[in-house]
Amino acid sequence: MIDAPMRETMMSASVTTTYDYVIVGGGVSGQCLAYFLAKELPAASILLIDRDTDPDYNISFWADADIPFQSILSHRWTQIAVRYGDDQRVCPLHNYRLHAFWRADFDSHLHHELTKLPNICFQEANVKSLTDCGDHVEIHTKLGLYKAAWAFDSRLNIAALRQHDPNLMLMQGLAWEIQTTTPSFDPTTATLFDFLVETPEFDFMYVLPYTSTYALVNCAFVTPYDTNIDKTTCEAVLRDYITDRLGIQHYTVAKACYGRIPLTSRPFARHDNSRIIPIGVRGGMVKASTSYAFTRILNDSQSIAHALATTGNPYYRDQRAWYYRWADKYTANIFSRLPKLAQKLMFSMFDPTTGDLSLRFLDERNSLRENQTLFQHIPRPVLTEFLLHLVFPRLR
Numbered sequence: 001m002i003d004a005p006m007r008e009t010m011m012s013a014s015v016t017t018t019y020d021y022v023i024v025g026g027g028v029s030g031q032c033l034a035y036f037l038a039k040e041l042p043a044a045s046i047l048l049i050d051r052d053t054d055p056d057y058n059i060s061f062w063a064d065a066d067i068p069f070q071s072i073l074s075h076r077w078t079q080i081a082v083r084y085g086d087d088q089r090v091c092p093l094h095n096y097r098l099h100a101f102w103r104a105d106f107d108s109h110l111h112h113e114l115t116k117l118p119n120i121c122f123q124e125a126n127v128k129s130l131t132d133c134g135d136h137v138e139i140h141t142k143l144g145l146y147k148a149a150w151a152f153d154s155r156l157n158i159a160a161l162r163q164h165d166p167n168l169m170l171m172q173g174l175a176w177e178i179q180t181t182t183p184s185f186d187p188t189t190a191t192l193f194d195f196l197v198e199t200p201e202f203d204f205m206y207v208l209p210y211t212s213t214y215a216l217v218n219c220a221f222v223t224p225y226d227t228n229i230d231k232t233t234c235e236a237v238l239r240d241y242i243t244d245r246l247g248i249q250h251y252t253v254a255k256a257c258y259g260r261i262p263l264t265s266r267p268f269a270r271h272d273n274s275r276i277i278p279i280g281v282r283g284g285m286v287k288a289s290t291s292y293a294f295t296r297i298l299n300d301s302q303s304i305a306h307a308l309a310t311t312g313n314p315y316y317r318d319q320r321a322w323y324y325r326w327a328d329k330y331t332a333n334i335f336s337r338l339p340k341l342a343q344k345l346m347f348s349m350f351d352p353t354t355g356d357l358s359l360r361f362l363d364e365r366n367s368l369r370e371n372q373t374l375f376q377h378i379p380r381p382v383l384t385e386f387l388l389h390l391v392f393p394r395l396r
């Protein structure tokens with residue numbers, strides 16, 4: 001928190017507004033962080049700056065504990081299926097649950113919660129730049145200058161990320177919520193991955209059935225940055241999938257959303273000596289290994305708030321084992337060079353007995369021993385080929 005003399009100096013220097021913490025970008029990560037900061041540090045002043053409203057899209061995630069904001073969760077699944085060509089595996093979940101919500105519901109719920117907290121202010125403005133001044137940060141907007149002891153930056157600019165990461169990959173896709181005329185889905189089982197085996201990329205579909213006649217069907221294409229998969233292409237893929245793979249002839253599209261997510265292995269780094277901390281996608285919360293970012297964003301926000309409350313500093317120790325941190329560097333590369341091998345590997349990890357263990361692996365929480373148990377389910381030639389490529393990245 002800014003101490004009183006410093007706050008006075010900053011206030012008298014010019015017509016600026018000074019806060020303990022400024023959060024740039026009021027999207028998922030910005031709002032989560034504001035929420036946890038306000039809870040952990042009720043005496044701190046927090047400013048959340050955002051420039052406009054965001055598009056609505058569906059966010060699904062898995063968790064093995066209760067999460068905050070329960071009321072926005074529209075459904076939960078206790079069983080997941082994975083498919084690869086004609087093979088299908090159904091995995092009951094014991095500790096984990098798969099959840100989904102719509103971004104617009106999240107925004108209105110969080111906005112309602114945040115406006116109840118007296119130490120949060122909101123400002124609509126386009127942030128042009130942030131300057132680290134050593135003992136404080138200056139946040140420049142058209143409306144004027146804001147100062148803070150710490151600033152959290154979630155501005156997302158895919159082109160800027162690409163400049164920073166030449167291997168940047170994209171996940172591009174379209175989700176439809178469809179209503180069918182006859183019972184077509186098993187609402188107890190969500191299809192987490194249905195891998196497309198005939199495309200050149202690491203692509204998959206997923207199906208979240210809310211009832212026997214209503215489901216979210218999504219296609220996701222993991223591609224190099226330069227490959228453009230437009231909405232029309234996605235619509236054609238979804239139509240074929242629903243008819244040919246799901247066997248549904250009559251349905252209506254109730255809701256749709258198309259989007260692109262950058263999957264980077266080189267996010268904007270956090271430097272211990274910087275007062276500007278990248279968060280959200282900008283801070284590396286979306287990765288090639290799982291584009292699923294919501295739980296990572298939640299954990300990161302809670303950890304930052306807790307570190308500030310206990311140490312006065314927002315940096316906390318990355319608790320992940322070395323092999324997960326190491327894999328971060330290479331996964332995007334493997335996905336772009338060997339997409340089909342990566343699909344086979346992912347598929348074979350899921351087995352009726354390993355649903356929870358596989359999700360824990362994707363959450364980067366398994367021990368080496370647990371991963372050994374998991375990898376026993378992967379056919380030896382697939383695992384050997386994968387490990388060889390991981391260790392010798394130039395292998396053809």
Ligand SMILES: Cc1cc2nc3c(=O)[nH]c(=O)nc-3n(C[C@H](O)[C@H](O)[C@H](O)COP(=O)(O)OP(=O)(O)OC[C@H]3O[C@@H](n4cnc5c(N)ncnc54)[C@H](O)[C@@H]3O)c2cc1C
Pocket residue numbers: 024025026027028029030049050051052053054057058059060061125126127128154155156257258259260261279280281282286291292293294295297
């Ligand atoms: C279509 C789509 C589907 C996704 N599905 C899933 C999913 O199923 N599961 C999952 O876990 N994750 C999913 N994600 C990934 C991730 O959870 C979301 O991208 C999430 O919104 C990331 O949060 P964020 O805060 O980093 O970015 P955002 O939520 O996009 O927030 C960034 C904010 O910054 C603001 N901003 C940008 N520039 C400025 C500026 N100059 N000045 C002021 N404000 C600015 C924007 O208005 C925006 O509100 C999905 C993403 C997309 C795009």
